[in-house]
Amino acid sequence: NASAIIIDGKAVAKQIREEVASEVARLKDAFGIIPGLAVILVGSRKDSQTYVRNKKKSCEDVGITSYEVNLPEYCTEEEVLKHISVFNNDPSVHGILVQLPLPRHMNEQNILNSVSIEKDVDGFNPLNIGCLALQGREPLFVPCTPKGCMDLLHRHNIEIKGKRAAVIGRSNIVGMPAALLLQRENATVTVVHSRTSNPEEIVRQADIVISACGIANLVRGSWLKPGAVVIDVGINPVEDPESPRGYRLVGDVCYEEACKIASAITPVPGGVGPMTIAMLLSNTLTSAKRIHNIK
Amino acid sequence: NASAIIIDGKAVAKQIREEVASEVARLKDAFGIIPGLAVILVGSRKDSQTYVRNKKKSCEDVGITSYEVNLPEYCTEEEVLKHISVFNNDPSVHGILVQLPLPRHMNEQNILNSVSIEKDVDGFNPLNIGCLALQGREPLFVPCTPKGCMDLLHRHNIEIKGKRAAVIGRSNIVGMPAALLLQRENATVTVVHSRTSNPEEIVRQADIVISACGIANLVRGSWLKPGAVVIDVGINPVEDPESPRGYRLVGDVCYEEACKIASAITPVPGGVGPMTIAMLLSNTLTSAKRIHNIK
Ligand SMILES: NC(=O)C1=CN([C@@H]2O[C@H](COP(=O)(O)OP(=O)(O)OC[C@H]3O[C@@H](n4cnc5c(N)ncnc54)[C@H](OP(=O)(O)O)[C@@H]3O)[C@@H](O)[C@H]2O)C=CC1
Numbered sequence: 149n150a151s152a153i154i155i156d157g158k159a160v161a162k163q164i165r166e167e168v169a170s171e172v173a174r175l176k177d178a179f180g181i182i183p184g185l186a187v188i189l190v191g192s193r194k195d196s197q198t199y200v201r202n203k204k205k206s207c208e209d210v211g212i213t214s215y216e217v218n219l220p221e222y223c224t225e226e227e228v229l230k231h232i233s234v235f236n237n238d239p240s241v242h243g244i245l246v247q248l249p250l251p252r253h254m255n256e257q258n259i260l261n262s263v264s265i266e267k268d269v270d271g272f273n274p275l276n277i278g279c280l281a282l283q284g285r286e287p288l289f290v291p292c293t294p295k296g297c298m299d300l301l302h303r304h305n306i307e308i309k310g311k312r313a314a315v316i317g318r319s320n321i322v323g324m325p326a327a328l329l330l331q332r333e334n335a336t337v338t339v340v341h342s343r344t345s346n347p348e349e350i351v352r353q354a355d356i357v358i359s360a361c362g363i364a365n366l367v368r369g370s371w372l373k374p375g376a377v378v379i380d381v382g383i384n385p386v387e388d389p390e391s392p393r394g395y396r397l398v399g400d401v402c403y404e405e406a407c408k409i410a411s412a413i414t415p416v417p418g419g420v421g422p423m424t425i426a427m428l429l430s431n432t433l434t435s436a437k438r439i440h441n442i443k
Numbered sequence: 444n445a446s447a448i449i450i451d452g453k454a455v456a457k458q459i460r461e462e463v464a465s466e467v468a469r470l471k472d473a474f475g476i477i478p479g480l481a482v483i484l485v486g487s488r489k490d491s492q493t494y495v496r497n498k499k500k501s502c503e504d505v506g507i508t509s510y511e512v513n514l515p516e517y518c519t520e521e522e523v524l525k526h527i528s529v530f531n532n533d534p535s536v537h538g539i540l541v542q543l544p545l546p547r548h549m550n551e552q553n554i555l556n557s558v559s560i561e562k563d564v565d566g567f568n569p570l571n572i573g574c575l576a577l578q579g580r581e582p583l584f585v586p587c588t589p590k591g592c593m594d595l596l597h598r599h600n601i602e603i604k605g606k607r608a609a610v611i612g613r614s615n616i617v618g619m620p621a622a623l624l625l626q627r628e629n630a631t632v633t634v635v636h637s638r639t640s641n642p643e644e645i646v647r648q649a650d651i652v653i654s655a656c657g658i659a660n661l662v663r664g665s666w667l668k669p670g671a672v673v674i675d676v677g678i679n680p681v682e683d684p685e686s687p688r689g690y691r692l693v694g695d696v697c698y699e700e701a702c703k704i705a706s707a708i709t710p711v712p713g714g715v716g717p718m719t720i721a722m723l724l725s726n727t728l729t730s731a732k733r734i735h736n737i738k
């Protein structure tokens with residue numbers, strides 16, 4: 149008797165990509181402007197290559213021009229910085245993305261700090277995060293994955309103000325900004341992390357749960373308040389002899405149990421995953437409009 | 444049968460001021476360097492004047508040079524910015540503080556943003572707040588009042604890691620940075636604010652409560668978990684015909700009730716209050732040492 153509404157991130161992401169595509173077309177027709185996204189990939193990690201390929205493909209689909217620089221694993225930090233500087237000064241580039249993780253011999257902070265704040269479509273610059281935390285300030289960009297989580301809540305008319313929320317995980321790219329975003333919309337937020345002694349108790353009080361801890365099936369049905377809304381960011385491989393690849397992907401939340409208790413839930417895959425790239429496209433579009441001062 | 448340890452902020456602040464004074468003396472003797480703090484006051488609000496006078500007096504007591512600019516209420520934003528720029532470039536100034544609130548016709552954000560990040564002893568620059576929120580980053584300065592709260596916890600050997608904490612209030616200057624600081628030390632933090640529907644329930648689960656909401660006696664004894672540690676930031680005037688001024692100052696927490704339930708509590712006055720200025724002196728000293736590259 150699963151009763152939860154399934155939040156179809158794939159469908160929402162498709163809709164967003166269509167919205168972006170039509171706005172990109174308008175920019176081109178009315179102003180001759182084509183939004184551009186530059187991606188810098190260092191090394192040849194298989195997963196990073198896949199992510200970059202998907203991002204480029206998605207840009208193409210909506211009419212955003214993508215630029216790629218692929219540097220060898222053993223290039224220097226200076227070379228990466230040089231390419232960022234070129235993109236910072238290139239007026240046809242409106243967003244710059246450095247695919248993480250970087251090789252260990254590079255200083256990630258130096259590199260991320262060097263991306264112009266106006267083109268930081270990932271929203272990882274400390275100045276952006278500071279503006280996210282501060283009342284009365286507006287960040288130029290909101291990090292894509294947590295922005296995608298909020299968008300799913302908004303498009304499903306889920307009330308946030310006055311609600312209790314639990315965010316599981318506090319990473320710089322998902323958990324921490326997700327908590328700040330929920331708090332900005334007047335939820336009362338508790339951040340659960342690996343040192344939390346009684347996570348079930350906290351999660352059980354939450355009307356909204358965003359999980360981003362990277363532990364397969366950590367959150368059981370019994371952890372949830374009946375009627376809670378569950379946004380599962382986790383993408384975790386678990387062994388599965390029946391799958392051709394020998395594994396399949398599951399979330400942080402035990403879906404079979406949760407969908408009987410929650411009022412709405414994102415599946416994995418097909419939930420938050422597709423939203424991340426959709427938000428990247430949307431941030432790139434926003435950036436192009438802001439740089440060219442188009443309403 | 445009050446049993447709580449009274450956290451004597453006045454005594455701790457005195458100790459910190461003595462520590463700062465002896466380090467300031469060392470800097471002068473060994474390097475000929477005298478830390479300097481510049482304060483900019485716009486207008487003639489009585490309370491602001493008192494705060495600025497106290498800050499200057501405290502600087503004097505520990506051997507920090509203070510500089511003051513007092514501008515009329517109806518000066519322009521440009522004049523304020525000009526003075527900040529002069530202090531930014533003055534090598535004898537290591538900390539710059541703009542007394543808030545500013546007159547309504549000025550843009551507070553522009554003004555605060557113009558303070559050099561290396562001299563932002565208040566820690567209000569978004570870049571500093573971003574570094575406070577991000578794992579793996581270190582802010583140059585931590586805002587004084589929340590830093591004072593943490594220092595009281597540390598000097599009383601109160602364990603933070605793994606504990607539940609409730610922060611009541613989420614202002615840019617107290618509540619929000621206090622929550623980030625507690626989380627950095629691995630507490631599990633819930634931020635309570637004016638839209639929180641069940642504050643008592645949340646506070647009752649907390650091992651550590653930091654309250655900064657500005658409502659006299661909001662937190663009753665019944666809101667507290669037995670043995671909780673209470674840091675009361677609130678400074679709220681309540682009518683008191685027996686006082687010569689007609690009012691007295693109380694905290695956000697009902698002290699008489701709380702001291703029977705809590706294991707430790709800060710009084711108001713004499714708790715967090717004196718810590719704020721002590722932290723300002725400490726931040727100014729740190730800044731002078733950093734600028735002159737002294738260990
Ligand atoms: N859908 C998408 O597009 C994306 C999905 N992801 C997925 O989201 C998940 C999280 O990613 P990311 O944020 O980068 O991960 P990180 O590994 O950077 O962070 C994991 C967080 O979870 C916390 N945590 C670890 N164990 C527990 C536990 N037992 N209980 C509670 N909290 C715990 C950690 O706490 P502590 O800080 O104490 O170590 C940490 O804050 C992963 O599965 C990842 O694949 C990530 C990005 C995008």
Ligand SMILES: NC(=O)C1=CN([C@@H]2O[C@H](COP(=O)(O)OP(=O)(O)OC[C@H]3O[C@@H](n4cnc5c(N)ncnc54)[C@H](OP(=O)(O)O)[C@@H]3O)[C@@H](O)[C@H]2O)C=CC1
Binds near residue numbers: 715
């Ligand atoms: N000891 C010291 O040196 C200092 C003391 N203070 C004192 O600390 C207190 C707070 O100051 P400040 O942070 O500047 O105040 P602000 O007015 O800026 O912020 C008050 C915060 O409390 C929240 N709040 C208001 N009502 C309630 C309620 N009923 N329940 C829960 N939360 C509530 C507000 O929520 P929302 O965001 O939803 O509006 C807001 O986040 C004041 O008494 C002030 O005098 C301040 C600075 C220094």
